[in-house]
Amino acid sequence: MEKTEHFPLSLMPMRSLSLRLARSAIKMRHNARWRIDKLNPVHDLVMPLTGRGRYWVGEEEFTLEPGEAMLIPAYTRFRGRHDCGGDEFTGVAQHFMLDLFGRGDVISQMKLAKKARFPDWASLEPLVRHYRESTSRANTTLSQHHAFMVLLLAHLEAAFEGWQTRDSTPESQDQLSLHIMFVASRLSSDPLGAGVEDALASVPYNPDYFRRAFRDRMGMTPKKFRELKRMEFAANRLGMGLTVKEAALELGFSDPYFFSRMFKQYIGDSPSSYRLMKGAVPPPDSGDVLA
Numbered sequence: 506m507e508k509t510e511h512f513p514l515s516l517m518p519m520r521s522l523s524l525r526l527a528r529s530a531i532k533m534r535h536n537a538r539w540r541i542d543k544l545n546p547v548h549d550l551v552m553p554l555t556g557r558g559r560y561w562v563g564e565e566e567f568t569l570e571p572g573e574a575m576l577i578p579a580y581t582r583f584r585g586r587h588d589c590g591g592d593e594f595t596g597v598a599q600h601f602m603l604d605l606f607g608r609g610d611v612i613s614q615m616k617l618a619k620k621a622r623f624p625d626w627a628s629l630e631p632l633v634r635h636y637r638e639s640t641s642r643a644n645t646t647l648s649q650h651h652a653f654m655v656l657l658l659a660h661l662e663a664a665f666e667g668w669q670t671r672d673s674t675p676e677s678q679d680q681l682s683l684h685i686m687f688v689a690s691r692l693s694s695d696p697l698g699a700g701v702e703d704a705l706a707s708v709p710y711n712p713d714y715f716r717r718a719f720r721d722r723m724g725m726t727p728k729k730f731r732e733l734k735r736m737e738f739a740a741n742r743l744g745m746g747l748t749v750k751e752a753a754l755e756l757g758f759s760d761p762y763f764f765s766r767m768f769k770q771y772i773g774d775s776p777s778s779y780r781l782m783k784g785a786v787p788p789p790d791s792g793d794v795l796a
């Protein structure tokens with residue numbers, strides 16, 4: 506499966522991804538004499554703030570400068586040196602692992618460019634600087650996990666080129682997790698279309714087996730997951746000012762009362778109450794009195 510309109514990881518529930526920081530962040534501060542030649546047993550994301558570094562990863566040679574980031578996969582030997590400019594080469598590097606459903610390394614399943622430019626560096630640069638300055642030599646904190654996840658997802662989306670699925674066997678648990686992610690992402694990104702059967706059509710597994718595996722990893726069946734995403738979509742539309750009837754019709758419900766019961770089941774409140782809570786006042790004839 507190649508790059509899609511919506512980056513799949515950004516659509517997954519946070520509990521589906523398990524981020525482990527292998528150590529506290531490395532505060533890079535390198536002068537013209539700096540050299541490195543090593544191999545790490547974990548992934549390494551390098552984010553420069555000043556100066557430039559020159560790296561060799563495999564057969565590729567390139568420079569790395571502010572606004573860009575480089576992800577060095579685990580067990581990949583790399584070399585680097587200062588790029589002979591006047592500025593110090595500074596930034597932050599973080600060793601990490603990222604598991605999908607706690608059952609496999611998702612980075613190893615991705616085709617990534619060796620380096621990529623952050624899409625909104627003006628907004629992310631202060632976060633990178635804060636991440637560098639707030640790091641502790643002793644341990645990592647919850648806020649650092651959250652900040653690094655934001656930076657990591659931004660880089661992965663920019664560097665993403667596709668998935669390592671073509672030469673892999675479907676029996677692999679990593680491959681099964683990937684296909685579950687593909688289905689969940691498709692259902693999340695297209696709540697008005699992509700029915701469950703359509704989403705499952707290209708999955709190379711027995712349908713019953715796949716549904717059980719989906720429920721095991723996601724905590725609900727594909728059908729219930731789709732309904733949850735449809736109700737979340739409806740909640741967003743209600744917050745934008747649609748009436749209950751309009752939101753129901755948009756999702757294909759001819760009976761607004763049935764829609765209201767389902768909305769309350771998944772969101773925890775009636776659509777009319779949710780709409781009022783978001784500040785959308787219904788007109789007198791809207792019918793938004795459904796409990």
